[in-house]
Amino acid sequence: MKIITCIKQVPASTSVDxxxxxxxxxxxxxxxxxxxxxxxxLEASFQIRDLSVSGKVEAVSMGPSSATRALEEAIAMxxxxxTLVSDRHFAGADVLATAYTLxxxxxxxxxxxxxxxxxxxxxxxxxxVGPEIAEFLAIPHVPYVSEIIAIGTDSLxxxxxxxxHDEIVEVAFPxxxxxxxxxxxxxxxxxxRKLAYGNHxxxxxxxxxxxxxxxxxxxxxxxxxxxxxxxxxxxxxxxILIRGKAKEVAEALKKILQTNKYI
Amino acid sequence: MGYIHINQGKVxxxxxxxxxxxxxxxAFEYTKGILSINAACKMCRLCVKKxxxxxxxxxxEPVQKIDKTKYRGIAVYIENNKGVAHPxxxxxxxxxxxxxxxxxxxxxxxxxxxxxxxLAEAAIxxxxxxxxxxxxxxxxxxxxEIHTNVVEAFNKRHHPNIILFGGTAQGRSFAPRVAAxxxxxxxxxxxxxxxRPDGDLLQIRPAFGGNIMAKIHTPNHRPQLATIRxxxxxxxxxxxxxxxxxxxxxxxxxxxxxxxxxxxxDKPKTLDISDSEVIVAVGRAFKKQKDLExxxxxxxxxxxxxxxxxxxxxxxxxxxxxxxGLSGRTVKPKLIIxxxxxxxxxxxxxxxxxxxxxxxxxxxxxxxxxxxxYAIVGDIYEVLPELNRLLDQIL
Numbered sequence: 107m108k109i110i111t112c113i114k115q116v117p118a119s120t121s122v123d124x125x126x127x128x129x130x131x132x133x134x135x136x137x138x139x140x141x142x143x144x145x146x147x148l149e150a151s152f153q154i155r156d157l158s159v160s161g162k163v164e165a166v167s168m169g170p171s172s173a174t175r176a177l178e179e180a181i182a183m184x185x186x187x188x189t190l191v192s193d194r195h196f197a198g199a200d201v202l203a204t205a206y207t208l209x210x211x212x213x214x215x216x217x218x219x220x221x222x223x224x225x226x227x228x229x230x231x232x233x234x235v236g237p238e239i240a241e242f243l244a245i246p247h248v249p250y251v252s253e254i255i256a257i258g259t260d261s262l263x264x265x266x267x268x269x270x271h272d273e274i275v276e277v278a279f280p281x282x283x284x285x286x287x288x289x290x291x292x293x294x295x296x297x298x299r300k301l302a303y304g305n306h307x308x309x310x311x312x313x314x315x316x317x318x319x320x321x322x323x324x325x326x327x328x329x330x331x332x333x334x335x336x337x338x339x340x341x342x343x344x345x346i347l348i349r350g351k352a353k354e355v356a357e358a359l360k361k362i363l364q365t366n367k368y369i
Numbered sequence: 370m371g372y373i374h375i376n377q378g379k380v381x382x383x384x385x386x387x388x389x390x391x392x393x394x395x396a397f398e399y400t401k402g403i404l405s406i407n408a409a410c411k412m413c414r415l416c417v418k419k420x421x422x423x424x425x426x427x428x429x430e431p432v433q434k435i436d437k438t439k440y441r442g443i444a445v446y447i448e449n450n451k452g453v454a455h456p457x458x459x460x461x462x463x464x465x466x467x468x469x470x471x472x473x474x475x476x477x478x479x480x481x482x483x484x485x486x487x488l489a490e491a492a493i494x495x496x497x498x499x500x501x502x503x504x505x506x507x508x509x510x511x512x513x514e515i516h517t518n519v520v521e522a523f524n525k526r527h528h529p530n531i532i533l534f535g536g537t538a539q540g541r542s543f544a545p546r547v548a549a550x551x552x553x554x555x556x557x558x559x560x561x562x563x564x565r566p567d568g569d570l571l572q573i574r575p576a577f578g579g580n581i582m583a584k585i586h587t588p589n590h591r592p593q594l595a596t597i598r599x600x601x602x603x604x605x606x607x608x609x610x611x612x613x614x615x616x617x618x619x620x621x622x623x624x625x626x627x628x629x630x631x632x633x634x635d636k637p638k639t640l641d642i643s644d645s646e647v648i649v650a651v652g653r654a655f656k657k658q659k660d661l662e663x664x665x666x667x668x669x670x671x672x673x674x675x676x677x678x679x680x681x682x683x684x685x686x687x688x689x690x691x692x693x694g695l696s697g698r699t700v701k702p703k704l705i706i707x708x709x710x711x712x713x714x715x716x717x718x719x720x721x722x723x724x725x726x727x728x729x730x731x732x733x734x735x736x737x738x739x740x741x742x743y744a745i746v747g748d749i750y751e752v753l754p755e756l757n758r759l760l761d762q763i764l
Contacts, residue, residue, distance in 0.1 A: 170408045172395075247542070250538060331585050340740065348745045355746065
């Protein structure tokens with residue numbers, strides 16, 4: 107069984123700001139990490155593999171060449187193989203172009219049974235890429251999977267977790283699932299596996315390698331949505347700042363609650 | 370459409386360093402005297418606007434423009450389960466009405482399911498000009514494959530300009546499927562919407578994973594799709610609707626599926642913080658779960674509900690249903706007291722419309738203070754015990 111797990115490198119910190127005067131984005135360092143939701147996607151992938159006969163997990167990612175670090179982490183956790191799809195023509199890709207690129211990569215990698223994605227990323231927070239990949243691959247998807255119940259020869263039974271209910275769904279291969287954390291506990295990267303990087307070179311795929319290598323289908327040109335402007339969030343001008351010793355500010359808080367008749 | 374062209378002739382080591390500093394996405398690579406842009410580029414074009422003059426240049430490429438006049442109508446997908454609509458659907462109908470006043474387009478309600486007459490009438494009462502009803506036994510339970518086929522059929526027949534979806538768990542799985550089917554753009558979790566006279570939808574949402582808002586548009590694709598969370602907009606007043614109910618032919622819609630819904634299990638009902646009037650929200654400043662005891666006197670005194678930020682859900686202290694933010698719940702209580710929350714934008718966007726916001730945080734520069742009515746600088750571990758003592762003295 108071949109399992110493809112889509113992962114993404116995201117900024118380690120969310121403290122990106124706009125300088126209100128110059129309009130320049132200021133990022134607090136360029137530290138990156140593996141999207142936390144992808145840890146659960148990887149764990150679910152390993153569990154499916156370990157329950158199946160001769161399963162293999164291939165981690166894939168789209169990004170600049172520095173994103174190989176995220177793939178190395180996936181290998182250290184237990185992925186069998188890893189591939190990065192990277193090309194300067196992917197710059198400025200929105201959700202549609204990103205999902206299309208990843209679907210082209212998946213097709214390029216050959217036959218597969220299950221694609222696994224994290225529920226969402228912590229930088230875009232859209233949760234859209236998984237379902238869009240599934241549509242481009244013309245396969246069914248099940249969102250918010252919190253438990254793998256059973257693995258059959260040609261289908262998977264999973265628990266899909268919604269706000270007020272759970273659904274038990276049987277889905278035929280090939281399929282895509284997005285993983286909610288549920289009771290999954292991601293395994294830690296292993297030092298031994300890290301040492302074995304040499305045996306797991308990360309493959310790099312570029313636009314030229316893909317079945318559809320038409321430049322205009324990727325990156326900014328393949329993106330229907332465009333960011334027209336960026337601006338800092340609204341501020342309140344009548345905000346009252348209260349400072350002082352703990353006792354004084356607690357007193358002030360009590361007064362505010364009393365004035366507004368909450369106590 | 371276009372790309373960023375680098376005039377290599379003007380690039381020096383110094384200029385490369387400056388551009389690297391300006392780029393918030395670390396997308397410049399400078400090797401062997403050649404400066405290039407990698408896939409990390411988000412096309413924010415700050416290198417063009419703020420970089421050394423003439424080095425980076427945005428070059429437009431001509432594209433064939435679509436005829437926007439051919440697409441009319443602001444459609445709202447009415448999410449429903451066994452004859453009951455999710456309230457976000459009516460909020461979106463209300464917003465669609467507002468937008469339609471600027472362009473003179475009709476408001477459409479798109480209803481998919483079984484036994485929909487009552488819902489169709491409700492859609493009219495909420496202000497839809499036309500309700501397109503796709504009724505079939507096969508549509509009784511939501512199925513993302515089949516429902517996508519229905520929206521495809523609707524789009525092919527009626528060419529709407531916009532389709533809005535509620536940002537519910539279902540909507541967030543369904544809308545992207547539709548977007549990829551129709552090969553169009555989709556903006557998730559918009560916090561504001563506006564429209565231009567030519568019908569271009571302006572979609573406002575936090576972006577780039579930071580404290581930044583972006584105005585997003587879909588200049589050359591139709592329909593334009595967006596999801597909006599529950600409680601971002603208000604429900605419209607009911608009207609003496611004069612709309613029209615149109616029953617669509619469903620005979621040619623493909624209903625085979627690879628998804629088999631085996632069972633549905635309702636989760637135990639828990640309180641929905643979206644409807645709470647008083648909320649005490651806690652954040653990462655609480656170092657141990659046990660320390661949450663500190664808020665108990667305040668919570669009891671105010672009869673408040675307790676809510677939290679995302680990290681506290683991630684470390685298992687709270688049920689996800691108590692999380693405020695774009696990836697949790699949107700709340701608009703009469704009073705919210707935030708304790709030890711610095712205010713990541715996805716949190717702020719989920720509570721900024723509350724009537725009275727009081728925040729306690731150690732850092733006077735924290736983001737949450739900028740939208741708080743009262744910003745109290747202090748360490749929760751010092752302020753809360755003092756406050757509890759004061760509350761104790763009040764009978």
